Amino acid sequence: MSTSSVPSHDHAQQRRSFLLVVCCTIIGAAAQILIKKGAGQLGANPTMVETALAMVLNPSLLAGFSMYGVSMVLLVLALRHGELSLLYPVFALTYVWVTILSVTILHESMNGFKLAGIATIVGGIAVLGKGSSK
């Protein structure tokens, strides 16, 4: 756990990891919007094989999953130097961005139950980070 005795070098490292995870959440959330857009362009009743092919051939799906991959690499890089219990709650920001983008870009409806559900899950993910060793 970081205290005042930690050298400033570690603080810089910790801040870099923090910023990396914030970037990861923004890219990850944008990826979800692209995946949703691409999934909506699939035919009426696609099979699993058709869906798997579309993940490579549909531009939105391909871009979405590529960005998702990038966000995961950023997360792994951040976790190499940062502390999981501090970074995991930041990672849960993804849910906040996805909610905002779903309402603004996809025009999805929002109500008290949904907001409470998302907030509870974000809290759960944050607690999960606290309960895990590095």
Place this chain on the structure above:
Amino acid sequence: MAWVLGGSFVGSFGALFLKIGAGKLGRSIISVATNWRLMLGIAFYLFSSVFFVLGVRKGELSVLYPMVSLGSVWTLFWAKLVLGEPLTRPKFVALGMILCGIALLGLGTR
């Protein structure tokens, strides 16, 4: 919704095999590529993505995306059963919160 929740189950096997595979990781690229546990983990993840795409085709992203977090509940079970990792009190609380959150999301979509 069933697709996404089913996908989270498949994805949790991805996490499990990645963990087992990562523990046996060698230095060279070839040893990474021939690490079947690691590759099986990635395959499970890719397979779970197919489920997610099928699920998110209809329905709302703001509801379905948070539901993927059910995967971490499954993963906690595998970590306990297969890897013998302790199920600490914070993990147990987190598990309950995620399940409550998913139930609330379900209520909100009625």
